[in-house]
Amino acid sequence: MQLPPALHARLAGAPGSAEPLPVERDPAARTAPFRFAPRPVRFPREHDFFEEGDVQRHLYLQDVLTQVGGAPERPRVPEFTCQVAGCCQVFDALEDYEHHYHTLHRNVCSFCKRAFPSGHLLDTHILEWHDSLFQILAERQDMYQCLVEGCTEKFRTSRDRKEHLVMRHLYPADFRFDKPRKSRGPVMPGAAEQVLAEAPGDDGVPSEVDAMEVCSEHVEPPPAPAGERRAYSHREMNSCPSAALAQLPRIWPERYHLPSVLVRVPHEDLKGPRREISTSNGGSSAALWRCCRAFPPRRRGPRTLARAALHVAGL
Amino acid sequence: MWSRQRGRLKPLCCGVEELRCRRREREAALRKARREQQLVSKRLLRDEALEEAEEGCVAMIFGEAEIQQFLRLAQRGTEEKERERALVSLRRGLQRPEMQQTFIRLEGSIRTLVGLLTSNQALLQLEAARCLHELSHSEQSAVVEACLPATSYLLTYLSGHSSDFIELCLYTLGNLIVESEAVRRQLLPQGIVPALAACIQSPHLTVLEALGYALSQLLQAKEAPEKIIPSVLGSTLPQHMLQLLQPGPKLNLGVAVEFAWCLHYIICSQVNNALLITQGALSTLGLLLLDLAGAVQRTEDAGLELLACPVLRCLSNLLTEAAAEAVGGQLQLRDERVVAALFILLQFLLQKQPSLLPEGLWLLNNLTANSPSFCTSLLSLDLIEPLLHLLSVSNVVSMLVLTVLCNVAEKGPAYCQRLWPGPLLSSLLDTLAFSDTEVVGQSLELLQLLFLYQPGAAQAFLQQSGLQALQRHEEVAQLQDRVHALQQTALHG
Numbered sequence: 001m002q003l004p005p006a007l008h009a010r011l012a013g014a015p016g017s018a019e020p021l022p023v024e025r026d027p028a029a030r031t032a033p034f035r036f037a038p039r040p041v042r043f044p045r046e047h048d049f050f051e052e053g054d055v056q057r058h059l060y061l062q063d064v065l066t067q068v069g070g071a072p073e074r075p076r077v078p079e080f081t082c083q084v085a086g087c088c089q090v091f092d093a094l095e096d097y098e099h100h101y102h103t104l105h106r107n108v109c110s111f112c113k114r115a116f117p118s119g120h121l122l123d124t125h126i127l128e129w130h131d132s133l134f135q136i137l138a139e140r141q142d143m144y145q146c147l148v149e150g151c152t153e154k155f156r157t158s159r160d161r162k163e164h165l166v167m168r169h170l171y172p173a174d175f176r177f178d179k180p181r182k183s184r185g186p187v188m189p190g191a192a193e194q195v196l197a198e199a200p201g202d203d204g205v206p207s208e209v210d211a212m213e214v215c216s217e218h219v220e221p222p223p224a225p226a227g228e229r230r231a232y233s234h235r236e237m238n239s240c241p242s243a244a245l246a247q248l249p250r251i252w253p254e255r256y257h258l259p260s261v262l263v264r265v266p267h268e269d270l271k272g273p274r275r276e277i278s279t280s281n282g283g284s285s286a287a288l289w290r291c292c293r294a295f296p297p298r299r300r301g302p303r304t305l306a307r308a309a310l311h312v313a314g315l
Numbered sequence: 316m317w318s319r320q321r322g323r324l325k326p327l328c329c330g331v332e333e334l335r336c337r338r339r340e341r342e343a344a345l346r347k348a349r350r351e352q353q354l355v356s357k358r359l360l361r362d363e364a365l366e367e368a369e370e371g372c373v374a375m376i377f378g379e380a381e382i383q384q385f386l387r388l389a390q391r392g393t394e395e396k397e398r399e400r401a402l403v404s405l406r407r408g409l410q411r412p413e414m415q416q417t418f419i420r421l422e423g424s425i426r427t428l429v430g431l432l433t434s435n436q437a438l439l440q441l442e443a444a445r446c447l448h449e450l451s452h453s454e455q456s457a458v459v460e461a462c463l464p465a466t467s468y469l470l471t472y473l474s475g476h477s478s479d480f481i482e483l484c485l486y487t488l489g490n491l492i493v494e495s496e497a498v499r500r501q502l503l504p505q506g507i508v509p510a511l512a513a514c515i516q517s518p519h520l521t522v523l524e525a526l527g528y529a530l531s532q533l534l535q536a537k538e539a540p541e542k543i544i545p546s547v548l549g550s551t552l553p554q555h556m557l558q559l560l561q562p563g564p565k566l567n568l569g570v571a572v573e574f575a576w577c578l579h580y581i582i583c584s585q586v587n588n589a590l591l592i593t594q595g596a597l598s599t600l601g602l603l604l605l606d607l608a609g610a611v612q613r614t615e616d617a618g619l620e621l622l623a624c625p626v627l628r629c630l631s632n633l634l635t636e637a638a639a640e641a642v643g644g645q646l647q648l649r650d651e652r653v654v655a656a657l658f659i660l661l662q663f664l665l666q667k668q669p670s671l672l673p674e675g676l677w678l679l680n681n682l683t684a685n686s687p688s689f690c691t692s693l694l695s696l697d698l699i700e701p702l703l704h705l706l707s708v709s710n711v712v713s714m715l716v717l718t719v720l721c722n723v724a725e726k727g728p729a730y731c732q733r734l735w736p737g738p739l740l741s742s743l744l745d746t747l748a749f750s751d752t753e754v755v756g757q758s759l760e761l762l763q764l765l766f767l768y769q770p771g772a773a774q775a776f777l778q779q780s781g782l783q784a785l786q787r788h789e790e791v792a793q794l795q796d797r798v799h800a801l802q803q804t805a806l807h808g
Contacts, residue, residue, distance in 0.1 A: 001662045001704045004697040010655045011608055017651035018695045020687035024727035026767055033796035036760040038684040038722040041677065042635040043628075045540070045583045046352060049677070052670040053624040054354060055345045057576060060621055061356040061528075062341065095479050100437035102477035115435060118474035149474065150509025150550075169504050171467045176433045 402442035451490035489529035527573020534580035562606030575625035608656035651692035676715035731768035
């Protein structure tokens with residue numbers, strides 16, 4: 001099929017077209033027995049006309065068609081260690097490191113060290129576990145947001161939400177990223193221990209490796225004989241620095257006065273990225289903890305506070 | 316541009332002839348499946364570079380006891396490396412159908428795997444996901460449906476950040492989606508459409524290609540026009556898809572192929588094509604067509620026809636929409652570069668994949684049917700002769716070529732004048748020798764138009780033994796009346 005040489009130049013040229021020739025139809029054209037009439041044609045999904053193209057498409061999917069381009073090599077790099085404080089994982093491939101980082105360090109709650117698969121779940125967690133204003137508002141209105149992206153339903157309790165997740169969205173009843181808080185009031189890492197303790201650890205039953213509940217500061221568990229497997233999680237928690245806070249009594253007020261509470265938090269940059277809470281000094285940590293109850297550090301801006309304030313204002 | 320995980324044909328163990336034979340068999344099987352409307356294909360993501368790097372076990376057959384051992388080690392092993400190695404061994408084993416069956420029958424096996432998938436150990440997570448992926452690729456429904464408990468997690472992970480992991484989850488989801496309506500009945504309420512809509516904003520090409528694959532599987536489902544496409548159209552997915560199809564330096568072929576097919580499934584379902592037109596689908600696809608024509612001239616790239624096919628289909632179907640008339644003022648629908656591009660693609664298809672020629676000619680029909688502008692372009696760009704060259708390819712192609720010629724001729728004398736003289740008459744006489752009734756019928760229609768609008772055509776026809784050519788069809792029921800009418804006109808004016 002020889003194409004006129006000017007055609008390629010035309011393609012590369014400017015948009016536009018020649019003036020159309022005049023149309024002049026004779027009514028005799030469409031008289032019987034002749035019946036041609038020009039018409040655009042439309043083919044529906046399952047029409048046989050599409051058979052060839054569909055077959056080619058599926059051959060491609062099944063990789064029978066030869067592919068071009070060499071497969072780029074996975075670059076191996078000299079071994080390096082994860083730079084996050086307390087993590088001693090070693091890598092020799094960037095993709096592995098990327099996955100490790102995103103899984104364990106990217107969406108981490110600075111309160112309780114839980115890691116989440118996404119920013120959305122982390123935000124929800126911080127709101128529901130670490131924001132006492134949320135608790136107060138939740139007494140009066142539906143605050144528990146459905147976890148499924150795109151679903152705007154809200155619920156009175158986390159149990160109601162779980163039921164909605166199971167009934168409406170067909171989620172498993174033991175969905176790991178929807179662990180309910182056990183204690184009333186803001187969560188301490190001690191409460192986290194309670195949740196851990198619930199995980200089935202019976203040797204006879206295959207125990208579930210706890211998701212995201214384990215303190216992310218210890219990625220490599222210290223070697224221990226198989227019999228101590230159940231105690232593994234607990235040991236990690238005990239060695240986690242913030243576990244020191246488990247010793248503190250609950251000291252925050254029952255009623256929370258938002259406008260009148262103004263606590264100076266010297267080392268926290270509230271607008272900046274999330275920081276670890278320093279807990280080396282037991283005495284000041286109590287005050288610091290109280291500060292954090294007032295202004296829980298967030299991964300993103302003070303959106304939650306603003307939202308809460310609006311709720312309080314009745315908007 | 317092709318993902319590293321694409322499986323490659325291995326020419327080492329079999330000859331070219333055997334490959335061709337295998338391919339023919341696959342094609343035949345696919346054709347049969349399509350006729351039965353059971354066209355289902357899955358993608359398998361296996362990192363061959365990774366597998367070569369792994370030492371030790373070539374996939375052996377493992378029994379129940381070994382599988383249980385691997386699971387135990389993976390779950391409760393004390394050394395991280397040990398746990399990983401156990402899962403890797405499991406994954407290698409799960410490449411075999413027998414092991415898959417054994418695995419799913421073991422009590423608690425899936426539960427353990429899901430537990431590992433959601434664990435805090437990144438590499439275990441990845442390996443568990445690979446195991447699931449192998450299972451999702453199985454041809455046995457029982458094996459695939461055993462993966463269902465993992466879907467809520469796979470969807471949750473789509474809003475994470477680790478591109479390799481997300482890619483794997485997407486291909487796994489794509490395989491699961493296509494398995495059965497039962498699977499989709501679970502995935503839809505779990506929020507797969509919003510999850511994909513959020514994920515499509517990823518900057519990673521591998522993720523986008525995987526997403527396109529998963530979405531195309533979802534849109535290809537039988538119940539898609541009623542149950543899936545409306546919510547897809549209601550999401551931000553169409554806008555993002557069109558963005559990813561914009562021609563330019565950022566256009567990635569693998570990604571574009573997937574989303575072009577997604578668009579095709581949406582459009583040919585005729586749910587709400589007007590919406591797509593308002594979002595600029597015609598404009599984008601028109602520009603993409605131009606870009607494709609440019610690309611086929613530049614490179615010998617295998618694979619451009621994989622993109623050409625859905626683009627041609629989308630454009631053809633969209634042009635039949637009433638809304639298309641409304642945006643007819645837009646440049647793309649008057650721009651004769653579209654016709655130039657189409658012919659360049661037709662030439663390409665003729666060389667590369669002649670079976671796709673009808674799709675290109677279908678677009679040409681829809682462009683020229685009601686458009687004096689495009690008919691004029693065909694004439695002014697000298698494209699009639701190349702068109703005639705296609706007449707001998709196949710009956711379907713001939714039929715379409717003749718239809719396009721009729722589209723031009725029926726617009727009147729000014730057009731027929733430009734069709735004459737030239738090779739048209741002798742080509743027509745050749746087609747009259749065809750045995751296919753439809754093709755002959757269409758030739759007769761064209762002849763009638765020429766006789767009507769072009770003085771001298773009938774005369775020339777007679778002189779070139781046209782009457783004899785007509786005679787052989789005198790007895791054919793479908794053609795009789797027209798043959799007689801033409802004989803009359805030719806003889807008596």
